[in-house]
Amino acid sequence: MILFKLYHNRFLFEEAPENGGGGGGGSAAPSASGRPSLANPAPEPTPADDEQPNPPPPSDPGSPQGDPPSQGDYVLTFDDTFSGDETLQQLLTETGKAHGLPVEGLSAFIKDMDARLAAKATEQKQAQDAAMEEAWRQLDGEWGRDSDARQMRAVQMAGRLCRMAGIDQSVFNEMGIADHPAMYRILDAVGRILDEPALPAPPGRQEQQARGEARRMMHDPEHPDYSAFHDCDHPRFAEVRAKYMRLMGA
Numbered sequence: 001m002i003l004f005k006l007y008h009n010r011f012l013f014e015e016a017p018e019n020g021g022g023g024g025g026g027s028a029a030p031s032a033s034g035r036p037s038l039a040n041p042a043p044e045p046t047p048a049d050d051e052q053p054n055p056p057p058p059s060d061p062g063s064p065q066g067d068p069p070s071q072g073d074y075v076l077t078f079d080d081t082f083s084g085d086e087t088l089q090q091l092l093t094e095t096g097k098a099h100g101l102p103v104e105g106l107s108a109f110i111k112d113m114d115a116r117l118a119a120k121a122t123e124q125k126q127a128q129d130a131a132m133e134e135a136w137r138q139l140d141g142e143w144g145r146d147s148d149a150r151q152m153r154a155v156q157m158a159g160r161l162c163r164m165a166g167i168d169q170s171v172f173n174e175m176g177i178a179d180h181p182a183m184y185r186i187l188d189a190v191g192r193i194l195d196e197p198a199l200p201a202p203p204g205r206q207e208q209q210a211r212g213e214a215r216r217m218m219h220d221p222e223h224p225d226y227s228a229f230h231d232c233d234h235p236r237f238a239e240v241r242a243k244y245m246r247l248m249g250a
Contacts (some may be wrong), residue, residue, distance in 0.1 A: 007238070018131065042082060073168075074093060074096065074097040074103060075091050075093070075103065076089070076096060076103060076106060076107045076141070077094060077107040077111075078107075078110070079102075079111065081111075081114065081118070082111070082114055083114055083117070083118060084114070092106075098110065132179075132180070132181070135180075135181040136181050137184070138181075139164075139181045139184065141186070147240035150184075150188050151184055151188075153187075153188060153191045154183075154184040154185075154188045154191065155187075156189040156191070157190055157194075158172060159192040160220070160221070160222050161187075161190070163221050163222075164219050164220050164221075193231050210247040211247060212245055212246035215241065216242050217229050217243070217244055217247075218244070225244075227239045228240040229241065231243060
């Protein structure tokens, strides 16, 4: 059996072609698939093939190699927590591209700074809320049992003054002072001045006081003569109009 295997071993015929047996003389033919045969030694790579590989073709043959990326290729990452708008995003993108800043590093920097600013804003808001609560505690302590009533008078006075000025009461919200204790103090003081009996006018100021009363008749809906002044069908229309002319001419 051993002799049979040795006799039919093709490598023995390759090493000894002079025997001419088995048709195994010469090198093995290439495989039909075109791949190199394991029986043939691999060719030595040339320096040109090993050291100078062909560069891959550019993605855009029309653009030269080495051009900077277009604006569309420079895209920063903004997640849902970013507090800026699209205008700020575009500004940051253009600035980063103009200075050649790396996209990944700049995106991480923006996210970190935005988080820091948001935390700082939250801290400031908490401090403002705490100060507001303390101011309200002081106001309630000073006004005592009358605190609710005086707050309501301040609200009514705000509406009264707005109607006199011809503006909407929502202006207090727009100004950010609608819930500020200091504004309640001011309106409460104004309400006490207007609701208290008028003090005797000093000599020489009677004319100013009379014209002030006439203006209230015309512009203050809370004045008792306001309705009669503007309603020609009111029973006291003529009386109030005469009173107004008398005050203006005093």
